[in-house]
Every structure is written in structure tokens, then in C-alpha cells.
Amino acid sequence: MTTAVGIGRLSRSASRIVGKAASGFHLLRVEAYSHTKTVSAGKNINSSNFSVGGHSWRIKYYPNGCDVSQANPDYISMYLQLCLCGYKKENLQAQYKFSILDQADNVAYGLPAKTDVFKSGDDDDDSEEQISCGHERFIRKEDLERREDLIKDDCLTFRCVTSAASRS
Numbered sequence: 001m002t003t004a005v006g007i008g009r010l011s012r013s014a015s016r017i018v019g020k021a022a023s024g025f026h027l028l029r030v031e032a033y034s035h036t037k038t039v040s041a042g043k044n045i046n047s048s049n050f051s052v053g054g055h056s057w058r059i060k061y062y063p064n065g066c067d068v069s070q071a072n073p074d075y076i077s078m079y080l081q082l083c084l085c086g087y088k089k090e091n092l093q094a095q096y097k098f099s100i101l102d103q104a105d106n107v108a109y110g111l112p113a114k115t116d117v118f119k120s121g122d123d124d125d126d127s128e129e130q131i132s133c134g135h136e137r138f139i140r141k142e143d144l145e146r147r148e149d150l151i152k153d154d155c156l157t158f159r160c161v162t163s164a165a166s167r168s
Contacts, residue, residue: 022053023163027101028061031155036063037141041073049083053164055092056083061158066136074141079134080160082118092118094164098138101157102149109150111135113161 028047030036036045044066047059060079065072078098082090099110116133150156 020166021163022166023161024050024052025159025161026050026052026057026059028059028158028160029155030061030158033151033154033156036061039063041065042067044077044079046081052162053166055094055164057081057162058083059158059160060132060134072137075137076139076141076144077134077136078138078158078160079132080118080162081132090119092164094118094162096133096163097161098135099159099161100139100144100150101159103152105157107159108147109139109144111138 026047039045041064044060044062047061049056049058058081060081062077065075066077066079080096082092093115095113095115097110097113099107102108114133118133119131144150
């Protein structure tokens with residue numbers, strides 16, 4: 001005789017997924033700010049790479065705007081780029097917030113945090129994938145230069161706070 005165990009009983013199971021996010025920030029100090037204004041529109045200066053959540057990132061600073069076709073030399077553009085990590089491309093959702101710090105290292109100017117999907121790559125990639133996200137019109141240069149608390153001795157400091165899923 002065979003006995004069936006659990007007949008008529010509700011089977012129960014459960015699972016859980018916990019997506020860990022890591023947060024960090026990177027400071028980009030621009031010394032000789034007035035000299036960076038000679039960089040052509042559409043050209044950028046990159047920060048060194050930094051790591052958040054096991055991913056490699058860098059800040060792209062456009063002293064005279066990022067879009068040559070729009071000719072926005074009145075604005076500074078700031079972008080965050082997910083860097084190609086050498087072995088595979090990936091899509092990653094991350095939140096970021098750019099700010100400018102005053103001389104006491106307090107946030108004196110910033111835009112609200114944004115969440116975007118980043119695709120890893122590099123500047124030589126010919127595809128149309130979005131490898132960096134940010135603000136085309138982060139701050140008007142005239143407004144920046146008018147604020148004595150932001151530029152001192154021709155230097156200013158940008159901060160980028162990043163929150164992204166941790167690489168396992």
C-alpha cells in the first residue's frame with residue numbers, strides 16, 4: 001500500500017532577493033579654473049576613475065558645454081560615465097547627484113539626484129549606447145563666477161555622489 005503525504009494540504013514556499021546598493025562620492029577639484037575655459041565647446045576633461053559598488057566610473061567635465069551643435073559655451077556640463085571594465089559590457093541603473101562645494105566643503109550648489117541606466121563602454125565606442133548621463137546645463141558660468149563662495153584662488157570642487165548595485 002502506498003501512502004501519499006500531504007494530499008489536500010497547501011504547499012508553501014518563499015524566496016527573497018535582496019539587491020544591495022553601494023554608495024560613494026568622488027571629488028573633482030579644478031585648479032586654474034580660468035584656464036579650463038579655453039577648452040573648446042564639446043571637449044571634456046575627465047576625472048581619474050573611481051569605484052562605487054565594484055564598478056568603475058569617471059566624471060566628465062565640459063567647461064564650455066558638451067554639445068557643439070547647440071553651442072552652449074555659457075554653461076558647464078557635467079556627466080557621469082560607467083567605464084568599460086575590460087571583460088564585458090553591462091547595463092546598470094544608478095543614481096547620481098552633482099554638487100559644487102564651497103570653501104568649507106559644504107554643498108553650496110547642486111541639482112536634484114537623477115537615476116539613469118548606464119551602459120559600459122569607452123569614448124572610442126562607435127555605437128549609440130548611452131555610456132554617460134548627466135546635465136548638459138549644470139550651471140551657467142556667469143552664475144558660478146558671481147558666487148564668491150564657489151571659486152577661490154581660481155579653484156573649485158565638484159562632488160558626485162553615486163549609488164549603484166553592488167557587483168557580486
